Amino acid sequence: MTDAQWALIEPCCPRRATPQAGAGDPRKHPRRLVLDAIFYLVTGGIAWAALPHDFPPHQTVYGLFRRWVRAGSWAQIHDALRDLVRVYEGRDPAPTAAIIDSASVRGADTVPTRSRGYDAGKKVNGRKRHIAVDTGGLLLAVVITVAGIQDRDGAHRLLTALRTRFSTVGHIWADGGYAGRLVRWAHAVLAFGVEVVKRTDDLAGFQVLPRRWVVERTFAWISKRRRCVRDYETLPEHHEAMVHLSMIMTMSRRLARTGDW
Incomplete structure (x- = not known):
């Protein structure tokens, strides 16, 4: 990362903690170098x-x-x-x-059977x-499930997480x-007004749909990092962290280029 990116990320990092046995001691290495290694892995x-x-x-x-996954630190850095x-x-x-959507990602052999599924569609x-x-x-909430879930x-789960974090979203x-019962449930339980943007059936081929293209672009931003093109993570929370890391890299670069933050 550049000096400008590090100046943005460093204040958001949690304080150093006593390392766990056998996990290596990050205090022996500059934290910036450790984060560079993680960014290198996510990118490559x-x-x-x-x-x-x-x-x-x-x-x-x-x-x-x-350790930062367990402490929720990646989400905190991302949100800041x-x-x-x-x-x-x-x-x-x-x-x-907000705009919501989902995307199925192929799982590698490192993804256990208990946390993966088949998306027939x-x-x-x-x-x-x-x-x-x-x-x-910009990412507001992410939930990782098996691919077979509707x-x-x-x-x-996604809208519940969104309401927990943002009381201002309406x-x-x-x-x-x-469409259907979710719209009624979101309005009655979470006080969300859900507007369904449907594709016009009389037009063939690709269409840029109002609002929906924004979330599709975010999926493209996330997939710019090869670690996010396919799922290699044993734990779903590690996959969620990879999504946050991809967006951390995107946003820190954007802010670093401006120089006005």
């Missing part, structure tokens, strides 16, 4: 043991990654950067509207990402897969 899609020798030992790097981006763009840090065996983004495409069922845009 390599295995932890394949990290180049220029970086700290892979046990140390993975140990820090795992998202708020900075929204303020820089002249918006309030608290969003008032997309013919994908793996996991499914359910995400909510603001009107600019979008409506996964959206119950309006949701979604595609036709979320």
